[in-house]
Each structure stands twice: as C-alpha cells, then as structure tokens.
Amino acid sequence: MATNDMTAPARMLLKEIFGYSEFRGRQAEIIDHVVNGGHCLVLMPTGGGKSLCYQIPALLRNGIGIVISPLIALMENQVAALHKQGVRAAYLNSALVPEAAAAVERKMLAGEYDLVYVAPERLLTARFHALLQRIPIALFAIDEAHCVSQWGHDFRPEYGKLSVLPEKFPQVPRIALTASADARTRADILRCLDLREARAFISSFDRPNLCYRITARSNSRMQLLNFIRSQHAGESGIVYCQSRKKAEDTAAWLNLHSIPALAYHAGMETAVRTLHQKKFLLEKSTVMVATSAFGLGIDKPDIRFVAHLDLPKSIESYYQETGRAGRDGLPANAWMVYGPGDIIRLRSQAGTEQIPAPIRQAAAARLEALLALCETTDCRRKPLLGYFGESTGNQPCGNCDTCLETIPVRDATIAAQKALSCVYRTGQCFGTEYLIDILTGKQTDRIRQWQHDRISTFGIGQELSTEGWRIIFRHLLALGYLNAGEDRAGGERITLQLTPAARNVLRAETRITIRLLPRHQTPYPENSASLPTSLAPDACESELNNNLLAT
Ligand code: ADP
Numbered sequence: 001m002a003t004n005d006m007t008a009p010a011r012m013l014l015k016e017i018f019g020y021s022e023f024r025g026r027q028a029e030i031i032d033h034v035v036n037g038g039h040c041l042v043l044m045p046t047g048g049g050k051s052l053c054y055q056i057p058a059l060l061r062n063g064i065g066i067v068i069s070p071l072i073a074l075m076e077n078q079v080a081a082l083h084k085q086g087v088r089a090a091y092l093n094s095a096l097v098p099e100a101a102a103a104v105e106r107k108m109l110a111g112e113y114d115l116v117y118v119a120p121e122r123l124l125t126a127r128f129h130a131l132l133q134r135i136p137i138a139l140f141a142i143d144e145a146h147c148v149s150q151w152g153h154d155f156r157p158e159y160g161k162l163s164v165l166p167e168k169f170p171q172v173p174r175i176a177l178t179a180s181a182d183a184r185t186r187a188d189i190l191r192c193l194d195l196r197e198a199r200a201f202i203s204s205f206d207r208p209n210l211c212y213r214i215t216a217r218s219n220s221r222m223q224l225l226n227f228i229r230s231q232h233a234g235e236s237g238i239v240y241c242q243s244r245k246k247a248e249d250t251a252a253w254l255n256l257h258s259i260p261a262l263a264y265h266a267g268m269e270t271a272v273r274t275l276h277q278k279k280f281l282l283e284k285s286t287v288m289v290a291t292s293a294f295g296l297g298i299d300k301p302d303i304r305f306v307a308h309l310d311l312p313k314s315i316e317s318y319y320q321e322t323g324r325a326g327r328d329g330l331p332a333n334a335w336m337v338y339g340p341g342d343i344i345r346l347r348s349q350a351g352t353e354q355i356p357a358p359i360r361q362a363a364a365a366r367l368e369a370l371l372a373l374c375e376t377t378d379c380r381r382k383p384l385l386g387y388f389g390e391s392t393g394n395q396p397c398g399n400c401d402t403c404l405e406t407i408p409v410r411d412a413t414i415a416a417q418k419a420l421s422c423v424y425r426t427g428q429c430f431g432t433e434y435l436i437d438i439l440t441g442k443q444t445d446r447i448r449q450w451q452h453d454r455i456s457t458f459g460i461g462q463e464l465s466t467e468g469w470r471i472i473f474r475h476l477l478a479l480g481y482l483n484a485g486e487d488r489a490g491g492e493r494i495t496l497q498l499t500p501a502a503r504n505v506l507r508a509e510t511r512i513t514i515r516l517l518p519r520h521q522t523p524y525p526e527n528s529a530s531l532p533t534s535l536a537p538d539a540c541e542s543e544l545n546n547n548l549l550a551t
C-alpha cells in the first residue's frame with residue numbers, strides 16, 4: 001500500500017481542534033501509520049498523549065472511529081472534552097437509557113459522528129455487530145488494551161472476546177493502546193487482537209524528573225511528616241495508603257500537624273469524594289491521602305510528590321501512581337516506605353486459594369518483581385523500567401536514592417552461587433521454597449523422593465535463614481539471573497531456570513550485592529562460608545557451557 005503523507009492535515013487538526021502546536025513523542029508516526037490503514041500496538045506511559053493517536057486518524061479517515069474503553073467515567077469525560085472542541089462524538093454504555101442509546105445508534109447510521117466510545121460488552125452484542133456492518137468504520141481503538149490479559153491486573157473477560165474484531169472486520173485498522181504492559185501482557189494483546197504482524201510503537205516509560213526513594217518503614221507517620229516538612233512544605237502531593245481507615249486517620253493526623261490534607265477512598269459518600277477531588281485539583285498546597293481508588297483521569301500538572309505508606313500491589317500500580325507526580329516536567333519525588341508487613345499482606349493476597357493457579361502465579365511473580373525494586377542496591381530505574389521491557393543500558397540515572405546516596409550493602413556472591421548451583425543440580429524444574437529446603441538441608445519426604453539429599457548442594461546453605469535465602473532468590477530473579485517459568489509437570493508452582501547471565505555469577509565475574517535491611521535480623525552472618533570446591537565455578541562451568549547456556 002502506498003502511504004500518503006498525512007502530516008500536513010494531521011498537524012492542522014492538532015492545531016485547530018486540539019490547540020497544540022507540536023506532536024509529542026511518537027504521535028505523528030502513529031497517526032500517519034493508522035491514517036494509512038495500518039494496525040498497531042501503542043505503548044505509552046499515562047499522560048503521554050495516547051488519545052490523539054486515534055482521535056486524529058478517526059477524523060481524517062472515512063467513517064466512524066469506534067473506541068473501546070472499559071471505564072464509563074473516562075468515556076464520558078473524553079466525549080465531553082471532544083464536544084467542547086467541536087468534535088462529533090458520543091458514547092454507548094450501560095449508563096445510557098435505551099432511548100438515548102437508540103438515538104446514538106440512529107445517528108451512527110446517519111453518519112453524524114466521527115467518534116463513538118463503546119463499552120466492550122456492547123460491542124459484542126449481535127445487534128451492535130449488525131449495526132457496524134452497515135456503516136463505514138474508520139478504525140477500532142482498543143483503549144486500556146492490557147485488559148485482554150489474564151496475567152495483567154485488570155483482566156476483563158469481555159476484553160478477551162475482542163478477538164472477534166480481526167475475524168469480523170479484518171480490514172479496519174486496529175490500534176491497541178495501553179500504559180501498562182509487561183512482556184507477557186504485551187504478548188497476550190498481540191495474540192488476542194491479531195497484531196503479531198502489526199507495528200508496535202513503544203515509547204520510553206522513563207520519567208526523568210521523578211526522583212524515586214524507597215526506605216524501610218520505622219515510624220511511617222513521622223517519616224512522612226519529616227519528608228513533607230523538609231521537602232514539600234506548601235506543595236501539592238498524594239499519599240497512598242492501603243486501607244480506607246488509614247487514609248482517613250493519616251489525613252486527620254496531617255491536619256493536626258498543620259499540613260492541609262483531604263482523604264479520598266471508595267467508601268466515602270460520592271458528594272464528599274467529589275468535593276475533595278475538586279479542592280485538591282484547584283488548590284496549590286493540599287495533600288490528598290487516598291487509597292488506590294484515587295487517581296484515574298487525574299491530570300493535575302503540579303503534583304510535587306507521591307508518597308506510599310504501604311506497598312502497592314505491583315510495579316505497574318507503583319508506576320501509575322507515582323506517575324501522577326510532576327506532569328509539568330519539573331522535579332518531583334516518588335517516596336515510599338515498606339516493611340515486612342507489606343510482604344506478608346501482599347503474599348497472602350496473592351496466594352488466596354480461591355484464585356485460579358495461573359492468576360495466582362502471575363500475581364506472585366509481580367509481587368517478587370516489586371520486592372526486588374524495593375530491595376535493589378542498584379539504580380531504581382533498572383528494575384522499574386526493566387519491568388516494562390526497557391533497558392537503562394546499565395547507566396545509573398543520578399536521580400534515585402541508590403544513585404544519590406551510599407547505601408549499606410553486603411556482598412552475597414557466594415550465596416548467589418550456591419542458589420544458582422542448586423537450581424542447576426535439580427534440573428531447573430523446582431521453585432524457591434523447595435530449593436531453600438535443599439540448601440538448608442531439610443530432610444523432607446519430597447527431597448528424599450527426588451533423592452535430592454544426595455546432591456552436592458544439599459545442606460550447603462545453613463549459614464542463612466529461610467528468609468535470607470528468599471532474599472537471595474528474589475534478587476537473582478529481579479536482576480535477571482533466574483527466570484520464573486511455569487511448572488512443566490502442570491503443578492501450581494513457579495519454577496526457576498538459569499539465564500545466560502547466571503554463568504557470570506557462577507564464574508564470580510559478576511558480584512551480587514544485597515541491601516542491608518535495617519530493623520530486620522540480617523540474613524547474613526559476618527563471615528559467609530566460602531563455596532565448597534565441588535561447587536566452585538569451574539566444576540559447573542563445562543556442563544553449563546555445554547548443556548545449558550547455549551541459548
Ligand atoms: P494518555 O491517554 O496517554 O494518558 P492523554 O491522551 O489523556 O494521555 O493526554 C494527556 C494530556 O496531554 C492531555 O491533557 C492532552 O491534551 C495532552 N496532550 C496530548 N498530546 C499533546 C501534544 N501533542 N501537545 C501538548 N499536549 C498534549
């Protein structure tokens with residue numbers, strides 16, 4: 001297909017309808033691609049400007065742009081904003097009375113819209129299908145496309161059924177947009193929407209103006225107060241808490257200490273909640289203390305900090321929530337405290353028996369990645385951006401706590417070598433807890449059954465506690481020396497495999513350091529035992545070279 005240069009007409013719309021003089025990031029490329037009939041995946045951080053990527057092509061192409069969106073409130077906001085700009089747009093969702101929905105459908109047939117936002121369940125009805133068959137469609141934009149994935153945290157079964165789009169309307173450009181997709185979720189989107197051959201436009205997720213700081217919790221309220229007083233007096237910020245009660249108590253407590261604060265959570269009366277949101281948006285120096293219910297669609301440019309008093313449930317949530325700070329591009333802080341209590345809470349949430357095994361596994365893997373971000377001794381941006389498949393090229397960012405300050409660390413290379421050897425010696429088909437049992441020399445039935453009490457790594461790790469070994473495994477996973485896979489035997493556990501980089505650790509060419517956790521019993525004795533000769537890097541080396549790391 002010969003492509004037409006749509007730059008000039010797209011630029012004109014950008015200016016005249018949306019009032020902007022320049023495209024941002026990859027917007028121009030994406031718009032050009034879609035206007036010319038191409039399918040694509042657009043991965044762009046929140047606030048990056050995804051909407052224009054389908055709105056402008058919908059205006060330039062013949063027919064109606066159909067936007068699939070999971071959130072009624074966002075749909076309504078978008079349509080209201082478009083109306084202000086003079087764009088002919090409407091939405092169809094369960095909030096509309098049948099007469100109003102019928103009127104929208106009539107106008108669609110009459111060609112009176114450029115954009116129609118639809119809830120996914122509506123798109124799947126036979127009636128709506130029949131309607132779509134009768135009108136020209138400019139494109140399908142699948143917003144929040146990560147909802148197709150069971151592995152993601154926002155799985156929506158109706159989204160999973162959007163595979164009808166490529167089947168029924170193969171010629172209509174499909175543009176899938178999301179701000180949150182790890183590698184697995186991304187693969188699900190490509191499969192479900194048949195975009196494997198399509199172009200992917202992946203923007204950097206880095207927010208250079210955000211300074212990330214994560215510290216161990218001691219007295220979190222005092223820590224928060226000191227943080228706000230010393231760095232953000234008179235400024236606007238969000239404090240995220242896990243529970244509604246904690247959000248309310250913390251807001252009240254901040255007010256007592258002369259920091260103007262409001263609470264926000266889903267359990268509050270709508271009128272109060274809306275009032276608090278409005279005040280926060282308008283006022284220059286109000287702190288919003290909220291649960292994760294707060295934030296969707298919040299576009300306040302001068303939020304100077306986002307503080308977490310509890311760990312969010314995943315790196316994605318952390319990234320989304322911290323991403324609300326510093327939208328104006330000026331320096332802003334992402335500050336968090338965490339402690340063992342968070343780990344226990346999140347582990348128990350992830351492990352509830354009612355949840356199907358694959359989803360539980362995915363949740364566990366997400367949790368491990370989050371903990372690794374907390375505990376890294378390296379630049380925070382490495383695991384953070386790494387989670388979104390982006391490399392920092394090993395360059396320290398210079399704008400996170402680990403880059404800015406010296407942190408107490410301890411060398412754990414020998415322990416790491418023992419752990420990696422144990423994974424290797426047991427055939428790379430077991431999970432962390434079992435491997436720890438072997439390292440610490442537990443005589444369990446399962447170990448005897450597999451005769452793993454006879455291998456060289458049995459009992460060589462007695463110098464560390466179980467928790468100490470968990471930290472080692474977490475680090476190895478986080479830093480990419482181990483991969484978590486599904487149990488090949490169809491069991492419910494995550495199993496660990498070595499990656500090519502593991503060889504460097506076994507050869508002691510890469511040293512592993514771990515953060516010393518304050519207020520914990522340190523998992524390390526002062527003098528770590530040295531590696532037994534049977535496990536010395538050389539003993540594994542040839543085998544590793546031959547069988548294992550050839551990929
Ligand atoms: P996303 O959906 O990626 O979170 P939006 O499409 O809502 O982001 O855009 C975020 C903000 O950026 C909006 O206020 C939008 O008007 C603004 N914006 C988008 N594109 C541009 C641009 N080219 N120039 C200036 N502002 C833009």
Ligand code: ZN
Nearest residue numbers: 379397400403
């Ligand atoms: Zn850094």
